[in-house]
Amino acid sequence: LAKTTQPISMDSYEGQEVNITCSHNNIATNDYITWYQQFPSQGPRFIIQGYKTKVTNEVASLFIPADRKSSTLSLPRVSLSDTAVYYCLVGDPRDSNYQLIWGAGTKLIIKP
Amino acid sequence: DVKVTQSSRYLVKRTGEKVFLECVQDMDHENMFWYRQDPGLGLRLIYFSYDVKMKEKGDIPEGYSVSREKKERFSLILESASTNQTSMYLCASISRGMGNTEAFFGQGTRLTVV
Numbered sequence: 001l002a003k004t005t006q007p008i009s010m011d012s013y014e015g016q017e018v019n020i021t022c023s024h025n026n027i028a029t030n031d032y033i034t035w036y037q038q039f040p041s042q043g044p045r046f047i048i049q050g051y052k053t054k055v056t057n058e059v060a061s062l063f064i065p066a067d068r069k070s071s072t073l074s075l076p077r078v079s080l081s082d083t084a085v086y087y088c089l090v091g092d093p094r095d096s097n098y099q100l101i102w103g104a105g106t107k108l109i110i111k112p
Numbered sequence: 113d114v115k116v117t118q119s120s121r122y123l124v125k126r127t128g129e130k131v132f133l134e135c136v137q138d139m140d141h142e143n144m145f146w147y148r149q150d151p152g153l154g155l156r157l158i159y160f161s162y163d164v165k166m167k168e169k170g171d172i173p174e175g176y177s178v179s180r181e182k183k184e185r186f187s188l189i190l191e192s193a194s195t196n197q198t199s200m201y202l203c204a205s206i207s208r209g210m211g212n213t214e215a216f217f218g219q220g221t222r223l224t225v226v
Contacts, residue, residue: 034214043202043217044155093206093213096162099170100145100204100215102155 004088009107018075020106022088025069030092033064033071038085038105047086048073083110115139118203118218125225131190133221135203141216142208144186145170146178148199149220155202161186162208193225 005023012018024033032051036044048055050062050071061074075082085105091098119134137144145160147170157170159178167178175197179187186205190197200222206215 032213036215041200041220041222043204043220044215045217046214049214093208096142096208097168098143098162098206098208099157099160099168100143100206101157102147104154 004090004103006086006088006103006106008104009109011109011111012078013111014079015077018078018082018108018110020073020075020086020088020108021070022073023070024088024090027068027090028092030094031068031090032093033062033068034089034091035060035062035071035073036087036089038087044087044102078108078110080110080112082108084108115216116203116205116218118201118221120221121219123221123223125190125193125223127194127225129190129193129225131193131223131225133188133190133201133203133223135186135188135205135218136184137186137205137216138184139205139207139216140183141205142183143206144180145204145206145215146176146186146188147202147204148172148197149202150199158188193223195225197223198225199223 034049035047038044048062055062063072087105116137146158147155161167161180177189203218204215
């Protein structure tokens with residue numbers, strides 16, 4: 001299972017763009033990169049998933065370089081409600097042994 | 113629109129009791145997971161299941177067992193509850209398929225063992 005490394009915490013201000021980078025040096029060929037958001041006392045919630053290059057949805061963008069050894073979650077124009085813990089996961093969902101192993105995540109604090 | 117349902121939001125049990133936490137998903141997902149989450153320790157995998165009657169130990173299976181008799185239901189059992197099992201328990205399911213897949217979580221069960 002590919003291990004991921006993220007910053008423990010980040011601060012930003014309302015209206016700013018926030019970029020959170022995740023390192024996954026031993027990512028396997030069939031692995032996807034998935035980001036989740038978690039608020040206190042709730043389960044994590046899916047944000048975005050990608051395999052290579054760039055993926056964009058209504059809430060975020062995911063940038064994946066050609067070597068796929070890292071990825072960057074980009075949150076445009078954050079608000080106070082984006083204060084949460086963000087997790088980066090790497091794995092092959094087709095694998096029956098896909099375990100959804102969670103790292104410590106990045107605690108993002110948005111200030112007014 | 114609820115996809116993963118856990119049987120209780122809050123539970124208080126006594127030391128030594130047998131405790132059942134139930135999780136049901138309505139998405140026909142193959143893989144289901146049980147985690148506990150404690151402050152400062154993140155999500156720790158207790159058990160997971162990739163098919164009916166199949167189970168695999170996660171990182172912290174001691175003191176727990178699981179049951180998956182039907183595809184949609186994954187139960188976590190505390191054989192003899194102890195105070196160190198006081199925690200938030202989260203169930204998740206995911207489809208084992210091609211391309212994009214996402215995990216869905218239940219609302220969590222906050223268990224207090226007294």
